[in-house]
Amino acid sequence: MYITERIKKISPKTGREITVTNATDKVQKEGFELVSDIIDAMSAGRFQDNFSAWGHGVDYYKKSGMIYKETYANLFALQNNKEALAYLDKYFPNVSTVFKKRMLELAKDN
Numbered sequence: 001m002y003i004t005e006r007i008k009k010i011s012p013k014t015g016r017e018i019t020v021t022n023a024t025d026k027v028q029k030e031g032f033e034l035v036s037d038i039i040d041a042m043s044a045g046r047f048q049d050n051f052s053a054w055g056h057g058v059d060y061y062k063k064s065g066m067i068y069k070e071t072y073a074n075l076f077a078l079q080n081n082k083e084a085l086a087y088l089d090k091y092f093p094n095v096s097t098v099f100k101k102r103m104l105e106l107a108k109d110n
Helices: 032-042 046-051 058-062 066-078 082-091 093-109
Strands: 002-010 017-025
Touching: 032 046, 032 066, 032 082, 046 058, 058 066, 066 082, 066 093, 082 093
Parallel strands: none
Antiparallel strands: 002 017
16 A cells, blocks of 8 residues: 655754655555555554654644544545445454444434
8 A cells, every 4th residue: 555765854843854754655546545544543643653644643642532533534434435445344354344333333323
């Protein structure tokens, strides 16, 4: 899903040039930025901070419950994207199964 490369950029904290690992979505397919957000949530923001991938970063996840809220928001946004959901089914089967089960439960309640 991602290729990584080392790039130089200016640190927003120090103003000095630093070398970072940048993750680039090599497939550039719609919805995979949402998958990246889920991966970032699962890593409590380290995926975005360490690889400059889609996500919110560590500071965002310091607020209580944000990992779960962000994961749910992205799962909900992806529910009609078959290709991205297939990726989730393969690499995050438990998350995908729990989400689908909960969506079915909510549909029955209405």
